[in-house]
Amino acid sequence: MAKIGIYGSSFDPITNVHLWTASTVAHRCKLDKIIFLPCSNKRPDKVMNISDEHRWNMILMAIRGNDKFVADDYEMKQMVWEIATYLTLKHFKEEFPDDEIYFIMGADLLLDIGEGKWKKSEELIQENKFIVMARDGINMLSAISKSPILRNADDGHTFHLIDKGLAMEISSSYIRDEFKKGGEPRYLVPDECYDYMKAHNLYK
Template structure:
């Protein structure tokens, strides 16, 4: 099974990385592909350039051989729609189970995504929640796809909805950028290699 994490990663931080590591172990994933978004359709455009965000991601995961920095959205023109990314991944991995991970906030807005129902054609959707999270009432589309057993994700290559509690660190890329802009130390929120790259390239400085 292959895990998929999308995001702007502007910059990548321990909140992203801890969740990725936990789900790799929980689901016994062969690899986790972290995919920086080029032009995210549902949020502000990234501050750092695509190449810098990819570089920071590569630095952050350099000691995790099962983590892959996947640049397919950065190479693709136009808006970064996840359904297009999953279709591309399915072409690369025709028989593997693909697990698309997202937070509960993203899941609550999923029906506003481009061709959101088609996501389940190409992958399972795994919603990362805080421990003790209570699933709200789901409509018929989601209820029909809901699984409570991890084995169902391995037995099918796509099409299931699963809720998985993980440790959620209260770290945000926005807060990190604000710390850097204010001349404060963002240490212990993201890898030192990424902090060094931010300093060397003078990222997130006040104009």
């Protein structure tokens, strides 16, 4: 039985922080594989700054050479009404029936799920396992205890909390802003992705 982490994000663009985070989570949680899952540009709560093709190409560039990293465009291909993390995890559990599936997310998303803001929040928590990364200013244990949705699923196996060393705040939006304002974010993204963004004049 393998342990697989599903790492969903806009990856707009993918950054060295994404890669470092994934590598650290894989090491600490003894994961055999991490699936980078770019979200769909059809989601009503997301506005992408570049095309799916560019995001996808840069993810493939970024993870090349790491045997534990793979990319999957499952959510990119879904119709808008079928995009929900609950359905996504159901898909991967069916694809890997003999393996343990974990959804990797930040503590800010844990708060949203705990407040019932996600589709099928209750079923999502009851039927899946999560690796939750610290975010500055968020007390994860307090968030779980304050939410009926979260605390009633907290059986000691549902949540793997990573509370130290993963609260880096360099984001994709920071990198987009640097490109837009003529800054130099070169060493915040993989070299090949940086060259790709410059060649295609992205985020200008």
